Amino acid sequence: MISTTALRYFVEAVRCGSIRAASEILFVAPSAISRQIGLLEETLGAPLLERSRGRSTLRLTAAGELLMRYAKSVDSESRRLRSEIEAIQGLRRGHVNLGIPESLIRDFMPGFMARFTRRFPGFTFNVQVYNSPQLIEMLVDDRLDLCLTFGNVTHQDATIAYQRLLPLYVYVSADHPLHGRETLRLSDCAEHGLALPDATMWTKQQYDEMLAKAKIRPRLVLETNSYELLRNVSAEGMALSILTPPLQDTQHLAGRGRYVLLKDPRAKPQRFSLCVHRGRNLPLPVTTFTNELTAELEQLEPESAAAAVRPGR
């Protein structure tokens, strides 16, 4: 019998590329994950991962590929089961108070909500757009049912329903000298103008530390509390900006520029989380919405999605 915990750990380790990274997502020690995967291998009688110490990433064996396929089918079946149970319960109406950061206004959320309301036409929404720390405050005050945030969630009354780590990218306009590069390092950006978040944004401190560690004093062209503006001034060629990739690999999100992976040891990936109020008994419609949202987010592969965003129109 395959343990669901072990299967969840295995999937997360594969998704993160390392047991260490998975342990941060799952909030358990790396040894616990290693042992669960070891027990899975013992149960199935075959190695699932090609491990190597150091900084190389985990690789799936043939048996591991089969198990990943099995895990996806289990996930798909459980969603189908949930859907059928919802149909039995007649769950087609409800209201959701949702909080999202500005960067999701055009990336992912509109498409997801449209798909969701096609399935659940009786649902209505109130969507509030704020910075991540403000969203958490609103969540724990019960002004929101759930919220999506970037950055570490440290509030003791907020609990994380889903999260993943997103690598950092540099947004480069079509006519910029760095436009053709496959990857960039922080030192590559040093001689170009940068547009960065201002002090009201939680990412400012992270970026400041990152640039300081790289011994780079950026030529700051613009500071703002708007990620949309950061992206748009970069698209116009005014400056480079450091951003997370779009969650959805739609061409139109690339605009006039492209996202180039920031491949630098000092560039730590950003945490992207779906949060709910700890201990709060959520209404069934909100739980349904949360489950659907989580399921869709889990289907997304942000790194490949970002790589797929090619130089645009």
Added chain:
DNA sequence: AGCACTTCTAACAGGAGGTC
């Protein structure tokens, strides 16, 4: 070569469930 990062193993702790 030294450091940082990672995985693995052993020892131990605590919770849940079963039995008396």
Added chain:
DNA sequence: GACCTCCTGTTAGAAGTGCT
């Protein structure tokens, strides 16, 4: 309720690997 067993977690230390 007390005791036992099993499961799953943590911590500490060893050892391998990659980067500078």
